[in-house]
Amino acid sequence: xxxxxxxxxxxxxxxxxxxxxxxxxxxxxxxxxxxxxxxxxxxxxxxxxxxxxxxxxxxxxxxxxxxxxxxxxxxxxxxxxxxxxxxxxxxxxxxxxxxxxxxxxxxxxxxxxxxxxxxxxxxxxxxxxxxxxxxxxxxxxxxxxxxxxxxxxxxxxxxxxxxxxxxxxxxxxxxxxxxxxxxxxxxxxxxxxxxxxxxxxxxxxx
Numbered sequence: 614x615x616x617x618x619x620x621x622x623x624x625x626x627x628x629x630x631x632x633x634x635x636x637x638x639x640x641x642x643x644x645x646x647x648x649x650x651x652x653x654x655x656x657x658x659x660x661x662x663x664x665x666x667x668x669x670x671x672x673x674x675x676x677x678x679x680x681x682x683x684x685x686x687x688x689x690x691x692x693x694x695x696x697x698x699x700x701x702x703x704x705x706x707x708x709x710x711x712x713x714x715x716x717x718x719x720x721x722x723x724x725x726x727x728x729x730x731x732x733x734x735x736x737x738x739x740x741x742x743x744x745x746x747x748x749x750x751x752x753x754x755x756x757x758x759x760x761x762x763x764x765x766x767x768x769x770x771x772x773x774x775x776x777x778x779x780x781x782x783x784x785x786x787x788x789x790x791x792x793x794x795x796x797x798x799x800x801x802x803x804x805x806x807x808x809x810x811x812x813x814x815x816x817x818x819x
Contacts, residue, residue, distance in 0.1 A: 617747055617754040618761050625765025628735070630773075634694050634725050634803045639770050641701050641796050643777040646716040651774030655767050657722030662732060662763075669736035680814045683730045687811030690728030691804045697721065698800035701793050730810060 630636070635657065643651030726732060740762075747755040812818040 614751070614754050614757060617751075617758040620743065621758040621761025622765055624735075624739070625762040626769055628762075629766045629769030632799075633731065634690075634697075634729060634800060634807075635722065636770060636773070637796055637799050637803065638697065638721060638725055639774050640777050641697075641793065641800075642716060642718050642721070643774045644792065646718065648774050648778035650716045650718040651777065652771045653716075653718035654722035654725075655770030655774055657719065657726045658732070658766060659763060660719075661723050661726045662736075665727070665732050666736050666741065669733060669741045672737060680816075683733060684811045684814030684816075686728055686733065687730045687807045687814060690725075690730065691807035691811060693724055693728055694800050694804035694807060697725070698797045698804060701800060702797035729807070730814075 635654065639651045639654045642654050744755050744758065747758055809818065
């Protein structure tokens with residue numbers, strides 16, 4: 614039980630704070646639309662990871678070569694992240710008193726996470742095998758691992774959204790636009806990495 618709790622804590626916190634498209638989207642949505650929208654993005658894994666976990670179980674037991682599937686997911690995800698980078702780059706100063714476009718944070722967060730190959734890789738190589746071992750020893754330990762993992766994974770990103778939300782009055786400044794330009798560049802960089810991973814998985818790149 615203690616080892617399961619510790620493993621969930623370590624994996625969840627490291628994944629929650631690791632740089633990536635979802636973390637960057639938490640920051641951009643918080644800056645553009647407020648803390649609530651950032652928290653919605655941070656909560657996306659709670660919705661998208663269940664089918665990812667189920668897919669990892671199927672792939673482990675039935676599919677001999679899953680690199681092609683991960684390659685396609687990476688390519689589609691890279692293109693979508695490039696689109697988000699463009700949206701972020703063209704953002705204009707926000708009038709706090711005026712109407713804003715619909716943030717669609719849940720949809721964006723779900724797409725980012727679902728099209729990102731890294732959750733698949735984690736559950737394929739680490740999470741699912743570990744859960745299978747825990748299940749043989751104790752179902753309670755498996756549930757404890759899942760609870761601690763997602764508690765830290767989502768919780769750490771929510772904390773970041775709250776911290777970033779304190780800069781809400783910064784939205785009308787040039788500094789705000791500069792931050793968004795930098796974040797757009799980060800998203801574009803992550804998109805390049807995803808596309809590269811996809812090409813590697815498909816055997817196009819060595």
